[in-house]
Amino acid sequence: MSTSNAPETPARVTARYWIESARPLEAAAAIMAGEQSTGTFVRVAGETDELREHCGARIESLVELGEAAAPSLPGASAPQSGPARWRTAEVTLSWPLHNFGPSLPNLLATVAGNLWELKPFSGMRLLDLTLPPQFLGRYRGPRFGIAGTRALTGVHGRPVIGTIIKPSVGLSPAATAERVAAIAAAGIDFVKDDELQADGPHCPFEERLSAVMRVLDAHADRTGKRVMYAVNITGDIDEMLRRHDLVVAAGNTCVMVSLNSIGLPALAALRAQCQVAIHGHRNGWGLLGRSPAIGMSFVAWQKLWRLAGIDHVHVNGLDNKFCESNESVIASARECLTPMFPQPHPGCEVMPVFSSGQSALQAPDTYRALGSVDLIHACGGSIMGHPGGVAAGVRSLHQGWEAAVSGIPLADYARTHRELAATLAAFGR
């Protein structure tokens, strides 16, 4: 090591949390830092100052917010005398990367490990993560991402328009293919399995894939358009890799996985071999993200999966039928389009997938909030239930996005575009 130059600063990982505690906030933050690095409940023999300096987590910032009237979670300790004040704050901690190395599972054990069981806390939420580019030496990020998905679908200058095969489960392979044939004929760009559809005996994966690819191949032969089919390969690792190979052999361009069901190492293993786009389904996300008092933000969560290799990820949609607010949906989608690492590193941007109660009606607000057409717009009822039929449903989406991008109010554009007019009449509020 050179003594004439300043020593290189070791790379660090930072994590920002919302916390709630009846302890003085500085002390509470110090407990988090200690527990997740060199410390334990008491200082132990061998926890030297040098070791703390080298491996200790650091409090980078602490911003006090308001007080909560009551503890948000049970089990938290309060001072033994006087009434407890449940203060809230945002705290940013950092760790030297050398504590765990550029390993996503070991990163998780540090930034999302025992913290939620610590007694001084009555609320804890991981809000954001910043990872050093060393992780790119280990993980591959999206192989296709936005540009690759556009190349695979041949869709440029507008969102990829998609839909979901319904009913979710229960259709046979032949019935599934029949639905896909109708949707493809209507001009759709993208079609996906429901996350509940996997490899059950009533609709085995291989038969479903074959049946659907027969109709999509015929459609491509006829029209020159290759519809992307996000076929659900979620399963154990050997199954997913085998199904991936079948997907590639069949000439399909996409696989879908339920991210929370498979875990980061399984996604990384799939990505290492994957030759098609990976459509990341976030089902189970509500369990992690819905409560403001506990869990993990989508902003933090999606970075892990982008690094591990997804190309698309679900973000819900504006005016959705779930319980998420529009602000939250847009924040999630923006994040997908924001680089994770500075130039010259790859940004690992991915396509946000808007779904749930979607139609042309949401195009203007979505475009205004996102400032981009880099998204998959997955619509069900507004396509399948369009008064003019499925093809009219797809055209109404195109028209809605044309109006949105041109800054023309939907009602105005609808005067000369009857499929959009029908959507406004059928689904408008």
Added chain:
Amino acid sequence: MSTSNAPETPARVTARYWIESARPLEAAAAIMAGEQSTGTFVRVAGETDELREHCGARIESLVELGEAAAPSLPGASAPQSGPARWRTAEVTLSWPLHNFGPSLPNLLATVAGNLWELKPFSGMRLLDLTLPPQFLGRYRGPRFGIAGTRALTGVHGRPVIGTIIKPSVGLSPAATAERVAAIAAAGIDFVKDDELQADGPHCPFEERLSAVMRVLDAHADRTGKRVMYAVNITGDIDEMLRRHDLVVAAGNTCVMVSLNSIGLPALAALRAQCQVAIHGHRNGWGLLGRSPAIGMSFVAWQKLWRLAGIDHVHVNGLDNKFCESNESVIASARECLTPMFPQPHPGCEVMPVFSSGQSALQAPDTYRALGSVDLIHACGGSIMGHPGGVAAGVRSLHQGWEAAVSGIPLADYARTHRELAATLAAFGR
């Protein structure tokens, strides 16, 4: 199909939830069942009665509980007229196994998928799961479990006594081995890495394993006793498998993984090749389990991992320094010892690991509540900080359990057992 016999009832998975909703509870439960099987927000074309009969989720029971004063989670919808009443209930749903097949990741997408984002719910917690034995055709369950762990450690008729290497991170391989040598000489049965210790450049996995095995081999040569070392192999799949092979080659009997960091498919892939006991660390558990209003109970969670192949799992400990109640700890531990499947199928029982602020003091209450010595008792300060030294610390644990099993009060037993007496004096309340 025979017409003279009743048709075979298809195997079903059942899941019990706690829910909170302002909708009539029957309607709320029906929404859960619909969303997670054949339905979507509206009944779609093709969702025939026959398809619903064949693939629909079923409400098996609904038990109304009290009302909540206010919604526990934000984003829930309430009736448009009149004041909302936030009712709570336990609801049990069931699904035909053929919807997803005996696949843990696809099971998760069904029982723990989009449910948490459904607007009618202001609270949702998965309390328990019952899986049909068909899952045993796909997953292996624990290879060693309780009997195997006893055989590997040579410990019978009492708990396996263990400790954790501290400081958590920052020790070199040589310093780690030095600590392990002292602990082994003290008579410990089991020693584990902290979950923060993985494969960082300051303590690379291979060097740590080699250094520790040198001292444990020397100890075995000297005493005939093989100390089990739960070495943390958490990482990506290829890393874990490679590290596993090194562990086996080194003659060690255990590997440790952070379950929430790796995911079920990675554990199943490890289990398929694993020749040693798998020590399952539950860090991150608090994020899933701490809130009463959202998440998943340990009871449900641990069944998934047992089936996928862990041999041990952390359950916290009585009077622990985290925020979990003693009742919850004991319920978790009991569950680990309860068969998951009826005879003649394997029960997949695993060793519960008690840790956090543990000493001989907790032995009587633990034994009384659990009715078993089938556990790993992992103690830190009460061994390392015992006034008589580390060996006295281990002996005090043996004495505490002797007293507990014999039904002799600790204070009485301590009269003739000075290491226990020193523990009572140093750590008693």
